[in-house]
Amino acid sequence: MEGRLLRVNLTDRKITMEQIPEPYLRDYLGGSGLAAKYLYDEIPAGSEVLGEENKLFFSIGPLNGSNFPTSGRYNVSCRSPLTGIWLDSSSSGKFGYYLGRAGYMAVIIEGKSDQPVYLYINNDSVEIRDASSIWGKKISESIQAIEQECGVKGSTTAIGPSGEKLIPIACLINDGGRAAGRGGAGAVMGSKKLKAIFVSGDKDVSIADKESWRKVTRELTGKVVDHELTNTLKAYGTGVAMAMAPQSGDAPTKNWQIGDWEGYAKISGITMANTILRKHSPECHVCPIQCARYIEIEEGPYAMKGSGPEYETLGSFGSMVLNDDLESIAYMNLLCNEYGVDTISSGSAIAFAMEALEKGLLSKEDLGGINLTWGNIEAILAVLRLILNKEGIGDLLGQGVKNAAQVIGKGSEDFAVHVKGMELPMHDPRAFFGFGPTYATSPRGACHCHGYLGGIEGRNTIPEAGINEIQDRHALSGKGILTKAVQDLSTAVHSSIICVFTIYSLGASDLAQALSAATGISYTGEDVLKIGERIFNLQRAFNNRFGITSADDVLPPRVLTSTIGGPIEGLVPNFKEQMEEYYQARGWNASGKPSQAKLEELGLDFVIGELYG
Amino acid sequence: MAKLLVHIYGLIPGDFKDVEMEFEGSISLERLELEIIDLYGQEIQPQYINGEGLMNHKYVISGDKLGKRVDYSNHDLSMLKEIWFIVPLAGG
Numbered sequence: 001m002e003g004r005l006l007r008v009n010l011t012d013r014k015i016t017m018e019q020i021p022e023p024y025l026r027d028y029l030g031g032s033g034l035a036a037k038y039l040y041d042e043i044p045a046g047s048e049v050l051g052e053e054n055k056l057f058f059s060i061g062p063l064n065g066s067n068f069p070t071s072g073r074y075n076v077s078c079r080s081p082l083t084g085i086w087l088d089s090s091s092s093g094k095f096g097y098y099l100g101r102a103g104y105m106a107v108i109i110e111g112k113s114d115q116p117v118y119l120y121i122n123n124d125s126v127e128i129r130d131a132s133s134i135w136g137k138k139i140s141e142s143i144q145a146i147e148q149e150c151g152v153k154g155s156t157t158a159i160g161p162s163g164e165k166l167i168p169i170a171c172l173i174n175d176g177g178r179a180a181g182r183g184g185a186g187a188v189m190g191s192k193k194l195k196a197i198f199v200s201g202d203k204d205v206s207i208a209d210k211e212s213w214r215k216v217t218r219e220l221t222g223k224v225v226d227h228e229l230t231n232t233l234k235a236y237g238t239g240v241a242m243a244m245a246p247q248s249g250d251a252p253t254k255n256w257q258i259g260d261w262e263g264y265a266k267i268s269g270i271t272m273a274n275t276i277l278r279k280h281s282p283e284c285h286v287c288p289i290q291c292a293r294y295i296e297i298e299e300g301p302y303a304m305k306g307s308g309p310e311y312e313t314l315g316s317f318g319s320m321v322l323n324d325d326l327e328s329i330a331y332m333n334l335l336c337n338e339y340g341v342d343t344i345s346s347g348s349a350i351a352f353a354m355e356a357l358e359k360g361l362l363s364k365e366d367l368g369g370i371n372l373t374w375g376n377i378e379a380i381l382a383v384l385r386l387i388l389n390k391e392g393i394g395d396l397l398g399q400g401v402k403n404a405a406q407v408i409g410k411g412s413e414d415f416a417v418h419v420k421g422m423e424l425p426m427h428d429p430r431a432f433f434g435f436g437p438t439y440a441t442s443p444r445g446a447c448h449c450h451g452y453l454g455g456i457e458g459r460n461t462i463p464e465a466g467i468n469e470i471q472d473r474h475a476l477s478g479k480g481i482l483t484k485a486v487q488d489l490s491t492a493v494h495s496s497i498i499c500v501f502t503i504y505s506l507g508a509s510d511l512a513q514a515l516s517a518a519t520g521i522s523y524t525g526e527d528v529l530k531i532g533e534r535i536f537n538l539q540r541a542f543n544n545r546f547g548i549t550s551a552d553d554v555l556p557p558r559v560l561t562s563t564i565g566g567p568i569e570g571l572v573p574n575f576k577e578q579m580e581e582y583y584q585a586r587g588w589n590a591s592g593k594p595s596q597a598k599l600e601e602l603g604l605d606f607v608i609g610e611l612y613g
Numbered sequence: 614m615a616k617l618l619v620h621i622y623g624l625i626p627g628d629f630k631d632v633e634m635e636f637e638g639s640i641s642l643e644r645l646e647l648e649i650i651d652l653y654g655q656e657i658q659p660q661y662i663n664g665e666g667l668m669n670h671k672y673v674i675s676g677d678k679l680g681k682r683v684d685y686s687n688h689d690l691s692m693l694k695e696i697w698f699i700v701p702l703a704g705g
Binding site: 228229230231232233234235236238239240241243244246247248249250259260270291310311312426427431432435448452453454455457458459470472473501504565566567568 | 622623626627628629658671672674676678679680681682697699701702703704705
């Protein structure tokens with residue numbers, strides 16, 4: 001088992017190649033896990049988020065660069081400018097595939113360039129190249145220029161003008177609209193004046209047991225293909241969940257206030273499939289699910305073609321702001337993808353501002369004269385443009401709702417819906433109680449991917465973790481234990497690194513089979529969950545370093561209050577009991593640190609000195 | 614003749630149905646489910662049908678237009694005009 005790491009220092013322009021120690025690969029796999037090990041070791045307490053000491057860690061895992069289903073993904077990690085704590089963000093497409101074919105498990109970017117640059121990787125040829133001519137350009141134009149200049153088939157991940165302006169919700173975009181969206185890695189990239197990374201390669205990927213690999217890949221691909229949700233996601237995309245919102249209550253509406261809205265169907269994946277969908281997007285490498293949309297709006301104010309909005313974007317620019325115009329949401333998605341901004345955070349910030357205006361905590365003058373009322377599409381677009389360009393009220397809203405509420409004050413904190421500074425994704429803890437402890441404890445702040453409840457709660461079991469019964473989504477006990485198990489599994493998935501949608505069809509033992517064939521190390525399903533647990537706790541220790549305690553493991557008051565109307569009216573999670581159960585399951589102490597015994601059990605002894613003196 | 618718009622979402626892979634069904638007399642949830650399973654049972658995923666040939670409400674939610682749950686105590690659904698059967702999805 002081996003993996004190479006490319007270390008690029010943009011200050012002195014030094015490029016070196018390192019072998020990743022084998023124990024790191026065995027114990028942390030790759031992706032988010034490998035990032036946790038390196039960044040825990042290399043980002044010191046007291047360092048500036050947008051300073052030279054913050055590092056960007058791009059990584060794949062042992063399954064990438066191959067023909068394993070959904071293995072085109074890559075991960076980017078750093079300390080987040082939005083939350084000040086751990087960040088990993090992953091994206092699909094082909095970037096991960098090409099990074100594997102170039103022969104690298106990881107690329108670590110450190111220091112800062114004084115001029116705009118991009119990184120060129122083509123097998124062993126690695127160069128820091130001038131990006132002055134594309135600095136300030138939108139993302140699709142930048143990627144086109146870079147790929148034309150490079151002249152070989154590959155993939156590029158890039159930031160847009162918003163990342164260059166260091167907006168804390170800036171993201172990276174690759175392969176025609178795939179996003180490493182959350183937490184502001186785009187701003188860290190902008191602070192280093194790194195516009196993009198291009199990668200190409202044609203090396204064979206190392207597979208330890210080729211015969212087993214062929215068998216396992218064939219078998220597991222079949223499981224993914226045959227799963228009922230594969231067909232559903234292929235037909236309707238992730239936006240299909242919006243069609244279920246009138247019954248599930250899962251789609252946050254009017255800044256998480258109400259539970260019933262007539263617009264859900266108008267913006268659903270079914271409507272998209274029947275109107276503006278042109279084809280399933282081919283951008284994701286060997287993906288049998290093909291949930292990504294390629295859409296076209298032929299005429300009108302929102303004419304466009306390209307990547308279509310995901311469920312999260314339909315929520316943040318749709319139900320959250322009471323906008324039932326699908327074409328306008330698609331256009332807002334396009335703008336975010338071109339400027340490089342997270343759609344969840346930007347849409348949520350606009351919903352927050354709408355409520356602040358309605359309550360008289362912001363004035364129309366504060367908003368530059370924009371009448372930001374619920375469902376006012378032109379106003380939403382106008383404020384979005386301010387966010388993307390860091391102008392007027394957009395400068396404040398682009399800092400995220402936590403920071404905006406701290407500036408506005410006057411009780412606006414009560415409807416700033418975030419955990420640790422990260423806006424909640426578009427799944428309601430009142431509809432699926434498991435999202436309560438999931439959001440409260442996710443290492444990057446409120447996140448549904450670090451504990452992919454959607455694949456398990458009310459649907460699946462995790463026998464390797466002793467979860468043998470399908471748990472009702474509104475059950476009043478068991479959510480802490482369930483959350484821990486789902487987080488451990490999801491973390492292993494993000495470190496392998498494949499799409500979380502495989503959690504619908506593949507379990508921990510399936511993943512273990514694939515990892516065993518790829519690496520030659522014999523993993524069991526239990527081993528996979530233990531690796532996930534190790535990584536999750538190391539990311540927690542990283543956050544403890546930057547001041548996170550149990551007092552930060554909370555939910556915003558808005559989601560501990562019932563919706564007005566709708567299918568989940570009257571239902572709120574029993575959060576205190578959930579968290580007691582969760583802490584016990586995790587082996588964390590009352591202050592929110594992993595216990596010494598837990599750290600020893602997980603082989604994280606090197607953390608004990610810092611956490612316990 | 615009573616008409617009921619029936620939404621069947623998430624029970625059949627890749628096919629979300631909105632179908633208008635007509636009934637003579639009153640319509641109980643049990644009768645409606647039997648009719649639906651008679652029509653679409655071959656396409657509905659087996660885990661969503663229970664041993665009695667009805668919807669498996671461990672997974673399947675039935676509700677009216679406003680999201681209010683509909684269960685077997687509702688003896689006549691004809692006044693609802695619309696009914697939903699969904700398996701909720703929290704993905705994406």
